[in-house]
Amino acid sequence: MTAPKHIAIVGGGTAGWMTANLLRQRWARLGIEVTLIESADIGTIGVGEGSTPFLRQFFRTLGIAERDWMPACNATFKCGIRFPGWSSVPGYESYVHPFFNEADRELGNQFFTNACLRRRGQAADANPQDFFLAAELARQRRAPHYEVDAGLGTDYAYHFDAGLLGAFLRTHALGLGVRHIVDTVARVEQHDSGDIAALLLASGARVDADLFVDCSGFKGLLITETLGEPFHPYHDNLFNDRAIAIPTSLVEGEDIPSETVSTALRHGWAWQIPLTTRYGNGYVYSSGFVSDDEAERELREHLGAAAQGATARHLRMRVGCVKQHWRQNCVAIGLAQGFIEPLEATALMLIQFSVEHFITALEQDGFEPGRREAFNRRVAEMFEGVRDYVVAHYQLNTRRDTDYWRANRANRNISDRLASLLQVWDRGGDFEAALERHGAALMYLRPSWYALFAGMGRFAAELRPAAQAITAAQAKARLRLMAAAFSSHRNHLMGG
Numbered sequence: 096m097t098a099p100k101h102i103a104i105v106g107g108g109t110a111g112w113m114t115a116n117l118l119r120q121r122w123a124r125l126g127i128e129v130t131l132i133e134s135a136d137i138g139t140i141g142v143g144e145g146s147t148p149f150l151r152q153f154f155r156t157l158g159i160a161e162r163d164w165m166p167a168c169n170a171t172f173k174c175g176i177r178f179p180g181w182s183s184v185p186g187y188e189s190y191v192h193p194f195f196n197e198a199d200r201e202l203g204n205q206f207f208t209n210a211c212l213r214r215r216g217q218a219a220d221a222n223p224q225d226f227f228l229a230a231e232l233a234r235q236r237r238a239p240h241y242e243v244d245a246g247l248g249t250d251y252a253y254h255f256d257a258g259l260l261g262a263f264l265r266t267h268a269l270g271l272g273v274r275h276i277v278d279t280v281a282r283v284e285q286h287d288s289g290d291i292a293a294l295l296l297a298s299g300a301r302v303d304a305d306l307f308v309d310c311s312g313f314k315g316l317l318i319t320e321t322l323g324e325p326f327h328p329y330h331d332n333l334f335n336d337r338a339i340a341i342p343t344s345l346v347e348g349e350d351i352p353s354e355t356v357s358t359a360l361r362h363g364w365a366w367q368i369p370l371t372t373r374y375g376n377g378y379v380y381s382s383g384f385v386s387d388d389e390a391e392r393e394l395r396e397h398l399g400a401a402a403q404g405a406t407a408r409h410l411r412m413r414v415g416c417v418k419q420h421w422r423q424n425c426v427a428i429g430l431a432q433g434f435i436e437p438l439e440a441t442a443l444m445l446i447q448f449s450v451e452h453f454i455t456a457l458e459q460d461g462f463e464p465g466r467r468e469a470f471n472r473r474v475a476e477m478f479e480g481v482r483d484y485v486v487a488h489y490q491l492n493t494r495r496d497t498d499y500w501r502a503n504r505a506n507r508n509i510s511d512r513l514a515s516l517l518q519v520w521d522r523g524g525d526f527e528a529a530l531e532r533h534g535a536a537l538m539y540l541r542p543s544w545y546a547l548f549a550g551m552g553r554f555a556a557e558l559r560p561a562a563q564a565i566t567a568a569q570a571k572a573r574l575r576l577m578a579a580a581f582s583s584h585r586n587h588l589m590g591g
């Protein structure tokens with residue numbers, strides 16, 4: 096195959112527009128045309144308001160500055176995720192998965208040392224929220240930006256309105272020359288080889304292309320419904336299959352939080368995502384343990400008066416992924432390729448990585464599809480890596496209030512890799528070596544694994560006194576000093 100002349104993308108959700116931008120940005124110089132078809136009758140999922148730090152790279156690749164896209168999407172900064180209520184271990188009832196900053200080097204190392212001491216039975220302080228700058232910035236509702244440049248790198252992610260981000264990316268893609276058709280794909284025509292030949296639209300129009308990208312959402316119009324690629328559900332690992340979203344108002348004049356809060360409820364967890372204009376809230380839960388009505392009642396109770404009169408949206412989630420993300424002349428991106436429940440807000444990151452790997456795979460072999468298998472292996476590995484990290488949250492929970500949490504903790508359907516990490520941690524073994532052995536397949540780096548295992552309080556109940564490098568109180572005092580050099584989140588966003 097030579098370079099494709101025409102790529103057709105089905106779907107105008109975040110996945111479709113992210114893909115259209117990345118492909119056109121990269122390949123316009125080769126004269127490759129990109130057409131995106133979206134249906135006016137089939138909506139987008141309309142949620143997905145948090146990111147990982149990798150979204151910064153996405154905007155850099157497109158040459159889009161924060162000042163251009165953030166206000167247009169009511170976006171805020173995200174220093175990390177706080178997890179109240181997942182653990183009942185005293186002192187560890189809430190912890191933070193921080194994004195890591197250059198300024199963390201010293202206290203961060205002391206956290207690793209303390210966590211190792213505690214893992215080996217000594218009473219050293221090891222809650223990550225006491226040692227990482229991002230946790231303190233979030234506590235003080237500051238932006239991850241120094242008021243005066245300190246020459247130290249900070250890492251952070253974003254929150255944004257999913258609908259506005261889609262609209263922003265659409266405008267940008269059209270500016271890059273992406274063709275846009277609003278119509279519904281009614282039928283798909285295939286060659287004898289099985290390759291997709293053309294999309295037949297409800298209006299009677301026909302779109303021929305040599306490469307097709309399936310961004311049609313959970314149903315996987317091309318990859319699953321047309322090409323028959325099997326879907327592998329993760330329900331043995333991850334029980335949640337439903338979500339409810341309810342927006343609430345920001346309190347006028349209040350500082351805007353710079354973190355996502357993911358609070359454990361009785362049958363799942365509730366997200367709270369701050370935008371500049373409102374909060375996005377939702378409840379992710381398992382229909383095997385609670386009815387939709389009961390879940391909505393529980394979420395409303397959690398949100399209190401703020402949710403009164405607000406409309407709830409009920410969503411079904413298809414959790415898992417296809418085995419071959421690239422099959423024949425079709426690659427699936429976004430919900431069509433798979434989805435891991437949104438606990439770590441990883442979906443857009445997987446979209447971005449999948450498209451980037453696809454571009455590399457095609458370019459490396461001069462557009463011969465010989466790298467299809469390697470691409471499929473790497474994308475499967477990424478999904479499994481993220482899945483394991485998310486599953487670990489449920490394994491490590493110490494709640495005793497419902498069957499849901501007990502069943503999650505008792506679930507033995509976890510990967511061998513995760514089982515071995517848990518074992519090494521619990522036995523006081525060489526956790527560093529265990530992490531290194533799995534390398535890039537883990538997706539999450541050493542600090543994230545430490546933050547999760549230690550943050551949940553996964554330590555022996557009986558501890559000996561320790562000669563620790565630094566106590567939580569000393570670390571927090573240092574963090575408070577460091578945080579004073581950062582801007583208020585509200586002022587940074589609103590220019591106040």
Ligand SMILES: Cc1cc2nc3c(=O)[nH]c(=O)nc-3n(C[C@H](O)[C@H](O)[C@H](O)COP(=O)(O)OP(=O)(O)OC[C@H]3O[C@@H](n4cnc5c(N)ncnc54)[C@H](O)[C@@H]3O)c2cc1C
Nearest residue numbers: 106107108109110134140143145280312429430437442443
């Ligand atoms: C509860 C929940 C919370 C989430 N939170 C996060 C988060 O915090 N962070 C994150 O990164 N991700 C999150 N996600 C995932 C994120 O929302 C999606 O990955 C992202 O929006 C991409 O969706 P999509 O574009 O693949 O699909 P969709 O948004 O469903 O778009 C599908 C598109 O396909 C089109 N289409 C379908 N059929 C046809 C047809 N026959 N003809 C033409 N067009 C068609 C539709 O019109 C639509 O434009 C969350 C998801 C859920 C369910």
